[in-house]
Amino acid sequence: MTPTLVGPDDLLERYDPALGLEVHVELNTATKMFCACPTTFGAEPNTQVCPTCLGLPGAMPVVNATAVESAIKIGLALNCEIAGWCRFARKNYFYPDMPKNFQTSQYDEPICFDGYLDLTVPEENGGEGEIVRVEIERAHMEEDTGKALHVGGATGRIQGADHSLIDYNRAGIPLIEIVTRPILGTGARAPVVARAYVAALRDLVAGLGVSDVRMDQGSMRCDVNLSLSARQSGVLGTRTETKNVNSLRSVERAVRYEMSRQAGILDAGGSVLQETRHFHEDDGTTSAGREKSDAEDYRYFPEPDLVPVAPSPEWVEELRAALPEPPAVKRARLQAEWGYTDLEMRDVWAAGALPLIERTVALGTAPQPARKWWLGELARAANESGDELDALGVGPAEVAEVQRLVEGGTLNDKLARQVFEGMLAGEGTPSEVIEKRGLALVSDDGALGAAVDAAIEANPDVAQKIRDGKVAAAGALIGAVMKQMRGQADAARVRELILERLS
Ligand code: ZN
Ligand code: MN
Numbered sequence: 001m002t003p004t005l006v007g008p009d010d011l012l013e014r015y016d017p018a019l020g021l022e023v024h025v026e027l028n029t030a031t032k033m034f035c036a037c038p039t040t041f042g043a044e045p046n047t048q049v050c051p052t053c054l055g056l057p058g059a060m061p062v063v064n065a066t067a068v069e070s071a072i073k074i075g076l077a078l079n080c081e082i083a084g085w086c087r088f089a090r091k092n093y094f095y096p097d098m099p100k101n102f103q104t105s106q107y108d109e110p111i112c113f114d115g116y117l118d119l120t121v122p123e124e125n126g127g128e129g130e131i132v133r134v135e136i137e138r139a140h141m142e143e144d145t146g147k148a149l150h151v152g153g154a155t156g157r158i159q160g161a162d163h164s165l166i167d168y169n170r171a172g173i174p175l176i177e178i179v180t181r182p183i184l185g186t187g188a189r190a191p192v193v194a195r196a197y198v199a200a201l202r203d204l205v206a207g208l209g210v211s212d213v214r215m216d217q218g219s220m221r222c223d224v225n226l227s228l229s230a231r232q233s234g235v236l237g238t239r240t241e242t243k244n245v246n247s248l249r250s251v252e253r254a255v256r257y258e259m260s261r262q263a264g265i266l267d268a269g270g271s272v273l274q275e276t277r278h279f280h281e282d283d284g285t286t287s288a289g290r291e292k293s294d295a296e297d298y299r300y301f302p303e304p305d306l307v308p309v310a311p312s313p314e315w316v317e318e319l320r321a322a323l324p325e326p327p328a329v330k331r332a333r334l335q336a337e338w339g340y341t342d343l344e345m346r347d348v349w350a351a352g353a354l355p356l357i358e359r360t361v362a363l364g365t366a367p368q369p370a371r372k373w374w375l376g377e378l379a380r381a382a383n384e385s386g387d388e389l390d391a392l393g394v395g396p397a398e399v400a401e402v403q404r405l406v407e408g409g410t411l412n413d414k415l416a417r418q419v420f421e422g423m424l425a426g427e428g429t430p431s432e433v434i435e436k437r438g439l440a441l442v443s444d445d446g447a448l449g450a451a452v453d454a455a456i457e458a459n460p461d462v463a464q465k466i467r468d469g470k471v472a473a474a475g476a477l478i479g480a481v482m483k484q485m486r487g488q489a490d491a492a493r494v495r496e497l498i499l500e501r502l503s
Contacts, residue, residue, distance in 0.1 A: 008260070011263035012187055014267075015262075015266065017190040019180075019255065020179075024178075024221045027070045032174065033172055034062060034104065034172060035061065055101065068141065069319065071141050075112025077207075086308060089302055091107070105140065106142065110140035117134050120328070122346055132183075182236060190255055191259070194224060198222050214391070221245070223243050242286050247386070254286060356390060359395075394423045405434075441490045455477045466502040482494070
């Protein structure tokens with residue numbers, strides 16, 4: 001059954017969207033949340049497991065102190081209160097990727113609560129960014145599940161698969177789940193606000209150094225809750241929860257789609273089902289998952305095998321004092337250091353290029369060329385392919401290398417763009433692309449001189465003008481040489497050679 005979709009302008013006349021975002025951040029601790037198993041990404045399946053994370057009888061969990069420290073840092077950066085005493089809880093449900101039959105999580109005693117995050121939400125028409133405060137209800141500690149791989153079907157989902165494989169390496173990796181209060185009053189900007197929140201949270205956690213926050217690798221995952229209420233009724237509608245949305249762009253699209261879909265149901269007099277939904281990258285739609293359980297269905301109870309966590313006020317204050325510069329402050333400082341205009345900075349930030357440019361500049365590239373390559377070439381490519389900017393396979397080291405080659409006269413901007421194109425197509429490092437595509441600029445006087453001589457001979461009128469002192473006419477000869485050398489001549493050197501011969 002194809003849902004009836006309602007356009008955004010139309011639906012906002014009748015409904016107010018309410019957003020709620022639940023983000024799971026996988027911590028980058030060396031070991032798991034309750035055992036000493038390593039957490040290396042991409043290891044052979046089921047090689048990083050032990051009786052504790054496999055839930056074997058008699059195994060006893062022990063809390064990872066570094067994970068608790070990371071949780072407190074995230075809470076402090078989100079302006080949360082930190083609990084003086086809190087416990088873990090068992091969240092009981094069966095799923096094949098969860099060998100213990102319960103997830104060790106936190107329920108009514110989260111370690112961090114009552115915080116907020118201020119976002120600068122870029123205006124669509126390039127106007128001044130608006131500050132939106134998102135209230136944080138809680139940030140709690142829990143463990144990740146394993147990973148199921150469904151083999152043989154077309155979609156990678158369990159429907160239609162021949163068999164399923166389970167890898168428990170991820171089971172027990174520490175997670176922090178950050179839950180917002182309902183975000184109201186955003187109207188047409190709800191999709192953009194959702195995206196801006198996840199981006200700001202990602203920047204904040206990245207700045208703390210406690211997670212890789214790679215949405216494409218699943219170390220940051222977002223569940224998008226959305227409901228519509230009758231305009232200005234103040235009564236929240238029934239929400240859906242779109243699970244594990246794994247890019248910023250998808251967060252925005254998932255909100256947009258759910259708004260349109262739910263409006264279609266409500267307009268027809270139907271009611272929205274409280275359920276989880278899956279997001280589909282290919283067409284930007286969502287489809288029904290399972291009917292959503294209420295908290296009481298999980299039969300939460302305090303975890304009897306773990307001692308309560310009671311961070312001392314001194315420790316919390318020590319961590320607070322050592323927090324890094326908040327992202328918004330850092331943004332202002334970098335803008336001043338780099339000499340970017342407000343508009344340039346906003347574009348850089350909106351494209352998620354800030355940390356990448358920062359690293360590129362640290363490798364010796366000047367701020368303006370760094371911005372030019374990241375926004376001009378790479379952000380455009382990311383937009384076209386739907387990839388995250390930091391997952392293109394071209395990083396700060398490659399950008400800095402290309403710029404070094406431009407400054408050293410091996411490449412001009414046009415050739416540099418072809419090098420980026422080659423790197424994005426997986427052709428290797430800058431020097432490998434240059435080699436394979438034969439892109440280096442010719443600045444060797446022998447080859448250039450021959451081409452210059454040929455151009456002079458072919459254009460005697462132009463040559464005469466230059467001899468008569470009309471230096472501006474050299475442009476036509478430079479053009480002829482460039483054409484002959486397929487754009488790979490060092491234009492400055494060509495000009496010098498022309499003027500030497502004709503003066
Ligand atoms: Zn283990
Ligand atoms: Mn969770």
